[in-house]
Amino acid sequence: MGSLVVFFQLAGAVALLLFGLSLVRDGMTEAFGVRLKMALGLGTRTGPRAFLSGLLATLGLQSSTATALMTASFVERDLIRGRMAQIALLGANVGTALTAWFVSAGIEAIAPVLLFSGYVLGRRKGPVWLGTGRALIGVGLMLISLALLGHATEPLRNAPEIAAFLPMLDAAWPVALLFAAAIAALCSSSLAAVLLILSLPLPPGLTVVLVLGANLGGAVSPVLATSGLGVAARRVALGNLLIRGLGCLAALPVAGLAGAALTGLALPGAGLAVEAHLAFNIALTLLIWPFTGPIARLLTRLLPDEEREQEHGPRWLDDAVLKSPLLALTGASREVLAIGDAVERMLGQTRHAFDSNDPSPLAEVLALEDRVDRRQQQVKTYLSRLGRDASEEENRRAITILDYVINLEHIGDIIDKGLAPEVRKKIGLGLRFSAEGYQELDAMFLMTQENLRMAQTVFMTRDRDMARRLMELKVDIRNMERQSAQRHLIRLRDGQPESRETSSLHLDILRDLKRINAHIASVAHPILDEEGLLIESRLRMG
Template sequence: MNSIAVILQLAGAVALLLFGLGLVRDGMLEAFGLRLKMILGFGTRSQPRAFGSGLLATLGLQSSTATALLTASFVDRQMIGGRMAQIVLLGANVGTALTAVLVSIQIEAVAPALMLLGYVLRKRGNVLAAGIGGALIGVGLMLVSLALLEHATLPMRDSPLLAAFLPMLDNAWPVALLMAAGIAVVCSSSLAAVLLIASIPLPPELTMVLVLGANLGGAVSPVLASAGLGAVARRVAVGNLLVRGIGCLVALPLVATLAPLLAGLPTHLTGLAVEGHLAFNLALAALIWPLNGAIGAVVERILPDDPPVTTARRNWLDDTVLDAPLLALSGASREVLAIGDKVERMLSQTRTAFARDDTSPLAEVAEIEDQIDTRQQEVKNYLSRLTGDASEDDRRRAIDILDYVINLEHIGDIIDKGLGPEVRKKIGLGLRFSDEGYQELERLFLVTQEALRMAQTVFMTRDHDMARRLMELKIEIRKLERQSAQRHLIRLREGQTESRETSSLHLDILRDLKRINAHAVSVAHPILDEQGLLVESRLRAAPRAAHKE
């Protein structure tokens, strides 16, 4: 019974730790999700910046797995190069090790204060405050879980079963390594596995072997989670697993030498497991960084490019269900979602042409635009033929679908007839933006892609919270556009040659991206209007004139 009680206490403490990690991740995404994505999306122009962006994103998300999946999705959308993504993940691995250090420092006493502050912020209703509040509650729960882990492992220190088991495990390091890897896979977190290892009294060598296993297992979860992505994106997770595997193979024979050295350090704020975790990832980053190109080549051999797939277009507009409005509207919605995916592809290819100074992706943009014009006309004709049996809700939904597809067609026109010629002009004339100007436009391209993806989700789910976030994103985009225009004018006044040569082009691209965002965000209007959250005019009420005697 005592053994069962200890196991239950350990399981409960680990569950609380994972729950706290999830709260921190969700809270940071809610509060700073766009900024974290921007850090990853445009923070990869050089290897040091890519490393730093991975580290910062992981410190925010408290999960290298989450960073790996975000990075893989960006690679899948051609927003980050595959080999640069490996540098991002080296930073992410160091970031999760630093997170372990931060949460392992003995500061359990502040946990109640963090949770109280988090609760107060959650009640404020503001998205930013609510996200930060959720993250603070998560950190507080993580600190509490560490105290529970320490308490749960106290009986194990004098356990005869553990005393008999440890020598067996200490003599079978490969088994110990695989066992720790399995724990990390089950927890979907190398951080949780390392903190669990740190709470158990173990010999130094065995501790380090288990830490290596936790690192290996932490790289397995992104491989499993990215299985549905294309080969280019899967290479990111597989490359990270290969890197950690190489690190474990190199480090395992050295454990007997290195573990006593680490254990003998004069300062121990967090324990050998946490400090060994940090030392391993720092050493791994230093070892692999110069070999990144060779690692990338190996991964490309392991996962060659996907063969081109030519599939016939699926037409969701079924004339046989026009007398069943619910089925007809469902088909129209799926057709419009497919059109939205095409529009996002247009923007992605335009951004690729802009970033690479290559006009070839723009040929596909023109082809897609022709397809969108045809398909949106088919949707309009289809909706006009709905039977008179449609209810008021059905007619309202049909209008919403029609509005969204018209906005998508406008976005396609802006990309094809606005952004496309502007990018061609940049490439054809060999124009170069200033570093600051280029980063500002890259940032706005990234935010615009995110707005399109959110618009698709809002259209599909009609989720009120997501619609509200989309409207808040519009405000963020307006600020970015205004700030970029102001900074561009400052650079002009300072006489920067590059800014002067690209002045009209910079402002035209800003204008078109702003227009695209306005059309994308419009999908949220009817949803928020149903909740009474929109006003007819943005004009403030005029102050009343003072009464004259």
């Protein structure tokens, strides 16, 4: 009975820790998700910036797994190069170790303050306040969970069974490493596994081995999560697992010496497990960084790019189900999602050409625009043949699909006839934006891509909260466009030659990206209108 009580106390403490982690991750995503994505997407042009971006994103999200998935999605869309992605994940690993140091620093006394502050902030309106409040509550729960872990493991410290089991585990380090890896993979968090190891009375060498296993297991979750994504995304997760695996193999033979050395280190506010976690990831970064290029090339050979399928017609428009409106609308929705993916690809290739000063990606933009035009016309024709016995709700859904596919076609036109020629002009004339102007335009590009992905999700899920957030981001884009134009005029007054040469180009790109975001946000209109959350005009009454 006593063993059962200890088990549930330990399981409850770990569950509270994982729940706190999820609150921090969800809260930071809600409050600063777009900014974190922009920071990660824009901060990977050089190795040091990529490392710092990965570290800061993980400190914000409290999860290297979340950072790995975000990075993988960017690589899949050609926003981040493979080598920079691996450096960003090295930063994410160090960020997790720093998080463990902060959480274990013996500051449980401030947990009530964090909980109260989070509750107060969470009652205020706005995603930033609500998300920040949720994150503070999550940190407070994590600190409380550490106190519970210490209390739950107290009976284990002097238990004869543990005294007999630990020497057996200490004598089989490979088994101990795999055991800790399984715990981290099961929890989907190397941080939770390290903090659990911290609470147990272990010999120094075994502690280091278990921490190595936790690091290895923490790289398993991204591999599983990206298994359904494209090859580029799977390469990122697999590379992270490969790098951690190589680090564990190299560190395992010297775990005893490392444990003895770290025992005398006495890092303030940390135990041996946290010290080992931090030391391993810093050492891994220093040793692997010079070889990230060859590792990226090796992963490309192991997982070669798949040839893109040439689509000659619609995949989901089945004439046989036209008499069943529900099935027909489902097929049309899937077809429109594929059109949205093509438009997103057009935007990504345009940004790639803008970033690399290489016009070759724009050739695909022209081919994709022809496909988008053809397929949106096929969707409109298909829906016009919908059975007459469709219900009022099904007719409304058909109109929503038509509205969205028409907006996607307009976005494609803006990219093909506006953005692409502007980027060609930049490349052909050898124009260079000022550093500030370039950063502003690239941030607009990246935010537009993220908004398009959110619109795709809103279209399928019809989630009211996400639709509202999409409309709020439209306002953010409008403010970004206005502020960038104002800063550009200030640079013109200051006489910056780059700003003078690219003045019309800068303002044209801003205008086109703003127009694209207006079309993107339109997917939220019918959802919010049904809830009575839209007003007829932005004009102030009176």
